[in-house]
Amino acid sequence: MLNIAVFGSGAGSNFRAILTAIQQGDIPDARISLVLSNNSGAGILGIARANALPAIHLSQKQFPDERSFAGTILSTLSEYGVNFIALAGYMKQVPGAVVAAYRNRIVNIHPALLPRFGGPGMYGTHVHEAVIASGEKVSGATVHYVDEEYDHGPIVLQRTVPVLPGDTPESLAARVLAAEHEVYPSAIRRIAEEERTSGHHTA
């Protein structure tokens, strides 16, 4: 069973898509254990609260250094029995100590077809601006494992969408976001299913 912590900074539409898939029984081997945000006003925390899920605000700014921030994240994850982390619009880098403790247990969704259009500075609307500026005919969404480098770890699943003539960063973002809402639950379903069939033991 995947006991998932979802980390996000914004509206939380990807989290909502994952939660809906779980509630509908589409991902039988996963549940949401908590939602964590660096932003106390983030929509993602409101969605969690509305669904009676633990909604936790934790920001580097509340701590004197990264070590104490990472320590509190890790103790919180352990308190809730978390064994898997899904980043869903989390606009901060996950502390290295958390990546190390959850090696191959963290996934992220990126609004482009990695390995292109990723890396530092490539988030949100910047990604779509870059895709349009480069004249690409296709973009999409990528779910990948997280390692110490931005947007770098092994790819789990991708979904493509067309880039249409006249697209603005906003119109392309909306098309990609709709693809994200399909591909993220599918990727988590695949990982949960693989763990169940391989007999991988998780807490």
Ligand code: GAR
């Ligand atoms: C999504 O488009 C996600 O791919 C992007 O932020 C948005 C969050 O939307 N993430 C990144 O750019 C991370 N590099 P949501 O809060 O509605 O899920």
